[in-house]
Structures are given as C-alpha cells and as structure tokens.
Amino acid sequence: MNRDDNRKRLQQETFDICIIGAGASGAGSALDAALRGYRVALIDRGDISGETSSRSTKLIHGGVRYLEQAIKKLDLAQLKQVRHGLAERRTVIRNAPHLAHPLALLTPVFSWFEGMYMSVGLALYAFFAGNDSFPKGSWLTKAQALAKMPTLTPNMHSAVLYYDGQLNDARYALALAHSADEAGAVVVNYLSVQDFDREGNRLTAAVVQDQVTGETFRIRARLFLNCTGPYSDAIRLLASSTLESRIRPSKGVHIVLPRETLQSDCAMLIPKTSDGRVVFAIPFGDKVFVGTTDDDYKDLSHEPVLEPAEVDYLLETLRPYLAKTPDKTQVLAGFGGIRPLIVSSRATTKTLLRDHEVEYDATSGLLSLLGGKWTTYRLMAQDAIDRAGELLGKSMPGKTESHYLVGGENYRFSDWQQLQQHYKLPADVCQHLMRTYGTRAERVAQLTLSNSDLSERLAENQPFIKAEVMHQVREELAVRPRDVLARRWRLELADWQLTAQLTPAVASLMATELGWTDQVREKQIEEYRALLHSFFVKAGLTTTPTNVASV
Known part of the structure; x- marks a missing residue:
C-alpha cells in the first residue's frame, strides 16, 4: 500500500464503488468488493481504523448479554445477533490467526443459584455456537477459579468459565484494507470528503481534501458507499439534506491497568453492574483493559476521551470481584470509542439494536451501511456489496468467508x-x-x-x-x-x-x-x-x- 501511488490513481481512474470510511465495515466492504471484481476506492478522513474500530473491547463474540435479553424477552432480533456473532467468531479467527484467537473468560459468582443460572446460560451460548472448535466452558470451584486468576475475591462462591474470541482490532482493520489493496482496491487515508458533484441529484464524484498536503481533488465513481459508523449522518446529509438522522451515538470507555491486576491469561466478565451493564477486564499484551461504559454522546466534533467519573465507575465496578481493587494511581491510560447505534423506539443506548442495516437513498444514489459491530463486520460488508451489485447491474457472489488476510495464510x-x-x-x-x-x-x-x-x-x-x-x-x-x-x-x-x-x-x-x-x-x-x-x-x-x- 503506497499512499502516493494510490493517490494518483484516485485522481486518474473512475471506480464502480467509492467507499467512504476505512474502519471494520468500510475496509471489509472494500475487500469484499475487490474480490468480486469491482473497481474499488477506499478512503478515510483519518487513518485506517482511526476511530471506533480501533477502540473496541477487542472481543469477537455472539454477546452473552444479548442472549440473556433474547431469552428473557423472547426477542428474536437479539437471538439473531447472537447466532450471527457466534457463527462469525470462527471465520474472523481463521482468516487472520496472527491477529485473533480464542480467549478464556471467568465470571465469578457469589451463590450456588447464581452459578447454576450462569452455567445454564453459557451452555445455551455454546449450543448456539454449534460444533465449532472453541473449548467448552465449565463451572469451576472456588479453588479452581483462584488457580486460574489468583487476584479474585475470596468472597466468591465459585466461577463459570467460557470462551469467546479476542482480536487486535486496529491491525485487523489494517489487514482488511491491505488485503483489499492487494486485491486491486485503491486505498488512501487522510482524505476528507468536503462535498459531492452531481448530475441532477445523483452523486457522480466526491470532492476530497488531502489532510496531509492540503490539496483538493475529485474521485469519480458510479456508486458511493457510506461506512463512517457514528459519523454516517454527516455523509448522508451531505449527499441529501432532506434525510432524517439515523444514528444515535453512544460513548464507551476503557481504563488500562497493569497486567498484575488479574495475574492471568484469562479475562473476566462482570455480569452485573450498578446500572445494568456488562463490564470486561481483559488481558491485552502486558496490560489489562477494563470496560466499557455506555452513555449517549452528542459532541461528534471532538474525540471521546476518558473522564474522571468514568475512571471511578470502572474501578468501583471491579471492587466486588477482586481481593484488592486498583486505585487511580495505577491507571496507565484509557481510550474512548463511539458506537454507531441505529435509532429505534427503544429508550436507552444499552438496549438499542447493534445489528446493521443497508440503506439506499434513491434521490442521491448514496448507499449507507449503518450500525453493526466488529464480530459481524464480514456479514455487514457482504450485505452492502450484495446491494451495491444490484444497483450497479452486475451482481457477483462474495468470496470473503474463506479468504486469508495479509499475514494469515500458512501462519504458525x-x-x-x-x-x-x-x-x-x-x-x-x-x-x-x-x-x-x-x-x-x-x-x-x-x-x-x-x-x-x-x-x-x-x-x-x-x-x-x-x-x-x-x-x-x-x-x-x-x-x-x-x-x-x-x-x-x-x-x-x-x-x-x-x-x-x-x-x-x-x-x-x-x-x-x-x-x-x-x-x-x-x-x-x-x-x-x-x-x-x-x-x-x-x-x-x-x-x-x-x-x-x-x-
């Protein structure tokens, strides 16, 4: 991926699809489209995966919380998300085994009933995962749990062990973009869309400014695909000012603590918090990431950052589960991200659907990929490029399910x-x-x-x-x-x-x-x-x- 060479191509060629936004969904869509033979441009106003997609909890999962809500409320939409997520775990790991792997998670419980409840739930989770290669979970005694994670509180009754996946999110998105580039896509970062050219109301070119050189030029394409996550409404309204907002941004933050906080290769799931959330403590390299929060976020012009109340909340959430709770002096860093939740009738961001939607604006011709999460990025991209193929009048089947990303094939x-x-x-x-x-x-x-x-x-x-x-x-x-x-x-x-x-x-x-x-x-x-x-x-x-x- 050479930026100067690719930048020249953007100015000289006309593309079938220009994808705006190079996070998980945009880079995934670029790879999918390039493998199908479309002429593809992928651009981002910042770096590859510079926003939400590099600031996740680093988990590949079906969603334990979604499964619980699906069963309690007989919510088929939530159950669908769980099944999709669990089906994709294996594919995400298979296609880039250097960047993703299974991860053991412990959930401390404080009574026999709580342990039984969690065990039944996680047995269902494993059932919906089907016959994949992930290790099976188990209900551990207190002694067994402490052997795996010595810093757990001695007040616990026992713990439940299960498995999900972990990924290096920013490098995974970069591998998607790099793989798209090698499949023929033209990938350039730090290009900000300022406006669109039109014939009538139909978009014909994106007017972009290079954030490195300051130069402005046009990218010509038959179709534009908006994959800008929480910033999707800005592109939608730039394309067609009459559209209604569809995204309700939600801020989530993590704090970073020393590896000694857990003294374990296992992560910890905290299933109950003071306000009904789920929080994870996850080893990542030589540190532990703890998060996340879930609050409305309106100031999209500023990067979401860690704030004092959020530090206090996450440390306090850890308190009942560890023998010794870390304090603020041990916080080494933190990061915030913005979830692109799709607007619905539900009351809070904790219950908004995180599934995705492919929206087509017939007036401008803009295609937008809205919502979603890291685990199902490939299905999101597949749906978007399926629709793009229909609009371009030349549909072709997707090939990403078995396509290794750069660095993944024959990896040992x-x-x-x-x-x-x-x-x-x-x-x-x-x-x-x-x-x-x-x-x-x-x-x-x-x-x-x-x-x-x-x-x-x-x-x-x-x-x-x-x-x-x-x-x-x-x-x-x-x-x-x-x-x-x-x-x-x-x-x-x-x-x-x-x-x-x-x-x-x-x-x-x-x-x-x-x-x-x-x-x-x-x-x-x-x-x-x-x-x-x-x-x-x-x-x-x-x-x-x-x-x-x-x-």
Whole structure:
C-alpha cells in the first residue's frame, strides 16, 4: 500500500464503488468488493481504523448479554445477533490467526443459584455456537477459579468459565484494507470528503481534501458507499439534506491497568453492574483493559476521551470481584470509542439494536451501511456489496468467508524461531513480529540486513524495533507518529507515558522516510505529546509524567 501511488490513481481512474470510511465495515466492504471484481476506492478522513474500530473491547463474540435479553424477552432480533456473532467468531479467527484467537473468560459468582443460572446460560451460548472448535466452558470451584486468576475475591462462591474470541482490532482493520489493496482496491487515508458533484441529484464524484498536503481533488465513481459508523449522518446529509438522522451515538470507555491486576491469561466478565451493564477486564499484551461504559454522546466534533467519573465507575465496578481493587494511581491510560447505534423506539443506548442495516437513498444514489459491530463486520460488508451489485447491474457472489488476510495464510506462531535463527533478533522481538505481521514478519526483519541500526529497540524491555517504523511508512500507510504508536503498535491505548517517551524517536524515523524538515518533525512531536498530556488532564489523573510535555 503506497499512499502516493494510490493517490494518483484516485485522481486518474473512475471506480464502480467509492467507499467512504476505512474502519471494520468500510475496509471489509472494500475487500469484499475487490474480490468480486469491482473497481474499488477506499478512503478515510483519518487513518485506517482511526476511530471506533480501533477502540473496541477487542472481543469477537455472539454477546452473552444479548442472549440473556433474547431469552428473557423472547426477542428474536437479539437471538439473531447472537447466532450471527457466534457463527462469525470462527471465520474472523481463521482468516487472520496472527491477529485473533480464542480467549478464556471467568465470571465469578457469589451463590450456588447464581452459578447454576450462569452455567445454564453459557451452555445455551455454546449450543448456539454449534460444533465449532472453541473449548467448552465449565463451572469451576472456588479453588479452581483462584488457580486460574489468583487476584479474585475470596468472597466468591465459585466461577463459570467460557470462551469467546479476542482480536487486535486496529491491525485487523489494517489487514482488511491491505488485503483489499492487494486485491486491486485503491486505498488512501487522510482524505476528507468536503462535498459531492452531481448530475441532477445523483452523486457522480466526491470532492476530497488531502489532510496531509492540503490539496483538493475529485474521485469519480458510479456508486458511493457510506461506512463512517457514528459519523454516517454527516455523509448522508451531505449527499441529501432532506434525510432524517439515523444514528444515535453512544460513548464507551476503557481504563488500562497493569497486567498484575488479574495475574492471568484469562479475562473476566462482570455480569452485573450498578446500572445494568456488562463490564470486561481483559488481558491485552502486558496490560489489562477494563470496560466499557455506555452513555449517549452528542459532541461528534471532538474525540471521546476518558473522564474522571468514568475512571471511578470502572474501578468501583471491579471492587466486588477482586481481593484488592486498583486505585487511580495505577491507571496507565484509557481510550474512548463511539458506537454507531441505529435509532429505534427503544429508550436507552444499552438496549438499542447493534445489528446493521443497508440503506439506499434513491434521490442521491448514496448507499449507507449503518450500525453493526466488529464480530459481524464480514456479514455487514457482504450485505452492502450484495446491494451495491444490484444497483450497479452486475451482481457477483462474495468470496470473503474463506479468504486469508495479509499475514494469515500458512501462519504458525512457532515460525518465530526460524525468524530468530535467520535474522539474529531477540526472541521477544521475533514473537512480537509474528503476532503483529504474521507471515509478513520476514519483510520487516529483512530491513535489518541492509541496515543493522534498524534492528535496535526503541525502548528497553519493549519488542518494538526501528525497522517496523520504516515498514509501516512504506507498506502500511503510516504518515503520522500517532498512526504508528496508537494503531499499528497499540501503545497509546496501553501506556500514555511510554508513548510520549517514544514519540521523538518514531518521528525522527518517519522524517527520514517521508522527507520531513526539522520544523515539521518537531511540530509532529509537539502536537502529539500535547494530545497525550490532554488525556491525562481530562481523565483527572493526579500525576502527569514529566516526559508528557505540557504545551
């Protein structure tokens, strides 16, 4: 994926479909459409998966909460979501095994009845999953539960164990976009749609501004597909001002704690909170993510950030389930995302349907993919491109169910040993490269042969090496330090202090590759560190690390 080459193609060619928004649904739709043989453009006003799709709970699941609601309320729509989600778990993992895997989850219970209730529910969950390869759940004694997660409260009666999936969401979306590019799609990030050209009322071109160069140009296409998630209404109204709003944005946040919070490879599901939500505590790398909240969010012009009341809420939610509750001084970072819930008659965002809808505006010709969730991104994309094919008058079957994403085919984690043997890199670096790039890890390692400096770590006790930054600029569309640190490495989500510490080194490597002046490099560093500082302030964390510059 070369940004400059792709950008030129956008200006020169006419496409069957121009997809706006490169999160899970947009990148998934681009891959689906490209594999069917359509001429596809995929653009985003920010980075690939720069918004909601990189800020999820990192779970691939049918939805335990949805199943409970479906049974209690005899809600077939909720049951349909569960079945779709469980059916897709296997496909999501199969197609990118370096980025997704099964995850064990423990649910502590405080009475025999509660344990029986949860066991029956999770047995139904496994039943709806069918005969997949996921391990089966079980009801654990207190001693068995503590053996798996020693930090659990001694006040529990027992715990229920079950399995769902976990994914590296931002890199999964990037793999979708990269796979679409290799299938023939033209992928460019940091292109913001300013307006549309029309013949009568019908859209014929998108007027876009390059957020890197400032240049404005047009992308011509027969059909435009809106995949902008919580921002869908803005594109819909830009295409046709008479449309009614369809999205009710909901904010969800996570806090990040040290791995020692759980001392386990298992995650924890908290099935009951003070306001009827479900909260997860999930190991991710060397940290634990705790979330999420669920509240209306109206200020779409600003990035959702962690706030003091949300920190307090999540820490308080953990309290009954751990022997020792972490305090604010142990919060290392946090992140917020916006769910694109479809407007319905239901009263609160906790009960709004998260299933998807493909909407066609006959006046402008705009197609919009609304709602949905990470687990069912492929089905969402399939539905959208099925409809696109009907509108284009050349329907073709989808091929994504069995299509490996870049780095996924023939992946074996144990191949890190061959990587180490050939390139003489440390074991933890080779393991990190395999988990991050899959079978493309060798492309990163090869860069170290021509320049041994590129094998150097960027921080002690961290597996990130300089060669990765070069690879991410050359082949993964990274154009700003945040692209590397927040999405391609996920470091911003895990540790604000370390992210600020590494920003100058990352910016210097990018400057060499992208031809930045010293002034541009310093501006990139200053702006990103100022953003990180603002995260600390807005979260109400009492101690701002000295290396997070206050600007």
